[in-house]
Amino acid sequence: MQYKVTLTPQEPTLTVKVSADSAEQFTATVTDLNLTHAEVEPDGKGIDKVLEAAAKPLVQALVNKLVPSLIGRVKGQKLSCKLDHPVGYRLKVQDVPIWVQAANLTLGTHETHLLATGQIEVRS
DSSP: OOEEEEEESSSOEEEEEEEESSSSEEEEEEEEEEOOEEEEEEOOOTHHHHHHHHHHHHHHHHHHHHHHHHHHHHTTOEEEEEOSSOSEEEEEETTEEEEEEEEEEEEEEETTEEEEEEEEEEEO
16 A cells, blocks of 8 residues: 655644764754654555555554654754864964964854854964
8 A cells, every 4th residue: 555645734843952062073953843743645556546545544553653653763862973074274474384273162153154162272
């Protein structure tokens, strides 16, 4: 049996909070999934459509239980991303290589733009 599922809202949104664990690693945590309902409609052909229509109340009841369970499983999920190297850059001063690296980063926003604040470590 085959069903077409229509979500409410049509394009659910996933909200994540991103934090800087270090200058090399960031973590995204799911804080919300805006999905309120899922409606099923038979989507088969011929005799399948008749069977799907008969089973629709059972399938809809299962989907109704699945949506809150899905939201509960998604909220709080974390994904860490490690960069190949710390946030920073290399430069040469009088032929001496200098590494300028971010430390103790805190992420935020400023006028809708990503803002990272923290300290700078300088190494040679």
